[in-house]
Amino acid sequence: MEDKNVKDLTEYIPYSKEARSFMVPTKYTVFIRMFIPWQLVKFIYYNLKMLMVLSKGHGRFMDT
Amino acid sequence: MASIVVLGTGFAGNTAALNLKKELGDKHDVIVVSPRKNFSYVPSLVWVGVGSMQPEKTQFDLEPIYKKHGIIFKEGAAEEIHPDSRDQYVVVKYSDGKTEQIKYDYLINATGPKLNYVATPGLGPDAGYSDSICTLPHAVKTRDNYLKAVEKMKQGKRQKFVVGTGHGMATCQGAAFEFIHNLEFDLNRRGVRRNADITWISNEPALGDFGVGGVVIKKNGNLVSGKLFAESTFLEKGIKWVERAHVRKVEEGSLDYVNIEGEEGKLDFDFSMLIPPFAGIPIAYIDKDGNDIKSQMCVPSGFMKVDADYSSAAKPFEEWKNSDWPKKYNNPVYKNIFAAGIAFAPPHPISKPFKAPDGTLIVPSPPRTGMASGIIGHTVALSIIDIVKKGADEPTQQASMTEFGAICITSMGKSMTRGSAALLTMDPVVPNYEKYKFGRNLNYTFGDIGLAGHWVKYMLHYLFMWKMKGKFLWQFIPD
Numbered sequence: 001m002e003d004k005n006v007k008d009l010t011e012y013i014p015y016s017k018e019a020r021s022f023m024v025p026t027k028y029t030v031f032i033r034m035f036i037p038w039q040l041v042k043f044i045y046y047n048l049k050m051l052m053v054l055s056k057g058h059g060r061f062m063d064t
Numbered sequence: 065m066a067s068i069v070v071l072g073t074g075f076a077g078n079t080a081a082l083n084l085k086k087e088l089g090d091k092h093d094v095i096v097v098s099p100r101k102n103f104s105y106v107p108s109l110v111w112v113g114v115g116s117m118q119p120e121k122t123q124f125d126l127e128p129i130y131k132k133h134g135i136i137f138k139e140g141a142a143e144e145i146h147p148d149s150r151d152q153y154v155v156v157k158y159s160d161g162k163t164e165q166i167k168y169d170y171l172i173n174a175t176g177p178k179l180n181y182v183a184t185p186g187l188g189p190d191a192g193y194s195d196s197i198c199t200l201p202h203a204v205k206t207r208d209n210y211l212k213a214v215e216k217m218k219q220g221k222r223q224k225f226v227v228g229t230g231h232g233m234a235t236c237q238g239a240a241f242e243f244i245h246n247l248e249f250d251l252n253r254r255g256v257r258r259n260a261d262i263t264w265i266s267n268e269p270a271l272g273d274f275g276v277g278g279v280v281i282k283k284n285g286n287l288v289s290g291k292l293f294a295e296s297t298f299l300e301k302g303i304k305w306v307e308r309a310h311v312r313k314v315e316e317g318s319l320d321y322v323n324i325e326g327e328e329g330k331l332d333f334d335f336s337m338l339i340p341p342f343a344g345i346p347i348a349y350i351d352k353d354g355n356d357i358k359s360q361m362c363v364p365s366g367f368m369k370v371d372a373d374y375s376s377a378a379k380p381f382e383e384w385k386n387s388d389w390p391k392k393y394n395n396p397v398y399k400n401i402f403a404a405g406i407a408f409a410p411p412h413p414i415s416k417p418f419k420a421p422d423g424t425l426i427v428p429s430p431p432r433t434g435m436a437s438g439i440i441g442h443t444v445a446l447s448i449i450d451i452v453k454k455g456a457d458e459p460t461q462q463a464s465m466t467e468f469g470a471i472c473i474t475s476m477g478k479s480m481t482r483g484s485a486a487l488l489t490m491d492p493v494v495p496n497y498e499k500y501k502f503g504r505n506l507n508y509t510f511g512d513i514g515l516a517g518h519w520v521k522y523m524l525h526y527l528f529m530w531k532m533k534g535k536f537l538w539q540f541i542p543d
Binding site: 005022 | 329517
């Protein structure tokens with residue numbers, strides 16, 4: 001590493017600054033993120049979630 | 065008969081113009097002024113930048129659309145606004161050098177940003193050494209430079225890529241985040257990833273801040289920081305990162321930075337894509353006596369003052385309030401002038417500001433994404449419609465970034481079977497710690513990564529292109 005401010009976790013070093021808090025997807029997570037049947041379900045779920053956020057929306061009349 | 069002039073044809077300007085004309089009809093004039101007659105769908109420029117989308121798929125000619133809707137289009141640049149005189153007007157300069165005074169009753173400034181590359185020496189594709197995806201011509205140039213690097217990698221040469229923000233006060237970290245992931249995905253697709261060193265550099269206080277103060281989301285029964293999610297994407301793909309950094313200068317093949325601890329560093333690169341800081345589009349504001357009143361109308365960065373509390377900028381982060389943020393988006397002095405989208409001046413950043421020991425301010429500027437810009441443009445249009453049609457004394461509609469939510473879809477690779485995107489919804493955009501323990505409503509603040517996210521991103525590309533073209537049932541597509 002040429003610069004101490006450059007962070008990565010290519011080598012896991014216990015108790016190092018980088019290893020203090022991290023999250024890396026497991027093989028199962030990577031698989032399920034690409035598994036089309038499950039992603040079709042997610043696609044519907046995402047659209048419903050987005051509609052929920054949009055329904056809270058905008059263009060409200062002033063309270064005054 | 066009222067005349068409403070809209071400056072700009074981005075998400076805010078185009079949304080406002082289409083809605084104004086739909087509601088006001090032929091009794092009133094809606095005039096759009098812009099130096100460009102094309103609408104450019106900026107969120108997809110990340111795909112153009114790595115050659116995975118043809119440039120022409122991201123833009124279209126607005127002239128025939130405005131003609132069909134009865135909107136008057138003036139292809140020229142607004143140079144002066146005269147808000148004081150009895151006949152309030154905008155001076156527009158055309159490409160042939162001629163000027164025209166266009167009178168208005170209501171004015172919407174939706175001019176978007178000036179890409180302020182000069183803030184960092186050596187930054188930018190025109191007079192510097194870094195690339196950008198902020199405009200279509202820049203994204204095309206970025207693609208060409210990227211493909212040159214790919215060719216070298218195919219010959220076995222190792223290439224260094226640096227992607228991120230090119231200044232301590234830049235915004236749009238999300239676009240850079242999308243680009244670095246699409247770049248990594250594309251290098252894999254082309255089979256040359258092993259020859260690439262990819263590094264992220266950003267002014268964010270932490271990864272996943274995105275200029276909105278970060279997010280906390282519910283995940284698998286836990287409340288998780290968005291920082292962990294953003295970092296996990298880099299760890300998974302072997303991308304290194306530098307955070308809390310202000311790029312001091314860019315030279316051919318390298319950049320120098322300083323971080324908030326005052327530590328200096330240098331990154332070498334063969335290819336870099338760095339988002340510049342934004343400033344307001346330079347327009348002169350002239351009063352009835354011919355005096356330049358820009359300092360009264362705009363903040364120093366050139367964005368237009370609206371109904372925000374700008375005195376709050378001098379207060380510490382802990383004293384910022386949601387009431388600092390604008391709701392109606394009209395100027396406090398000239399109330400018939402509105403600013404929408406990136407053109408309005410936020411009262412202060414959303415993220416916590418930090419300073420390097422030499423006083424350099426390092427804080428992401430607040431993002432005003434396409435969705436927020438569309439919402440604000442629509443809200444301003446509804447207010448003007450009420451004023452014109454119902455005789456309301458002042459704007460009737462509100463849309464504060466402290467109240468409305470946003471949906472951000474961060475592409476991480478363009479493919480219908482192998483692509484991916486991080487979908488993030490947040491409510492509200494500006495965290496409200498007075499109301500919510502973690503700043504946002506956790507029922508509406510959500511994040512996930514996967515192939516379905518890419519499908520949503522792809523769907524929205526065509527959905528919003530349809531809406532911006534004002535095609536059949538466009539008005540039912542949300543902002």
